Amino acid sequence: MHKALWFFSGLVVAVALAAAWMFLIAPRGHHREARMDEPVMRAAMLEKQRERFGSFDTNADGTVTLAEWEAFHAGRFDAADSNKDGTLSPDEMRAARQANKKPGDDE
Numbered sequence: 712m713h714k715a716l717w718f719f720s721g722l723v724v725a726v727a728l729a730a731a732w733m734f735l736i737a738p739r740g741h742h743r744e745a746r747m748d749e750p751v752m753r754a755a756m757l758e759k760q761r762e763r764f765g766s767f768d769t770n771a772d773g774t775v776t777l778a779e780w781e782a783f784h785a786g787r788f789d790a791a792d793s794n795k796d797g798t799l800s801p802d803e804m805r806a807a808r809q810a811n812k813k814p815g816d817d818e
């Protein structure tokens with residue numbers, strides 16, 4: 712009888728420790744993994760920014776002039792002006808926005 716009481720008490724403690732692990736300690740481990748991925752995510756983001764900057768900086772001198780800025784946007788304007796009348800209609804702007812949408816962008 713005394714041994715059964717010790718066994719039951721041990722079982723209760725083991726269940727309590729398992730519950731503490733599942734709800735208090737293990738979730739922190741998950742966040743630790745997420746933090747370990749941060750440098751990888753940051754590097755991917757920086758690479759994406761470099762690519763975007765490179766699409767403006769056409770002479771690759773490390774700066775974007777007004778002419779490069781305007782040329783980039785003129786190219787986008789020309790691509791959006793599907794009927795080539797020199798203006799953008801609401802439909803053309805909507806179509807251009809849809810065409811430039813990336814996965815994960817808001818609707």
Ligand SMILES: [Ca+2]
Pocket residue numbers: 767768769770771772773774775776779
């Ligand atoms: Ca440049």
Ligand SMILES: [Ca+2]
Pocket residue numbers: 792793794795796797798799800803
């Ligand atoms: Ca047009």
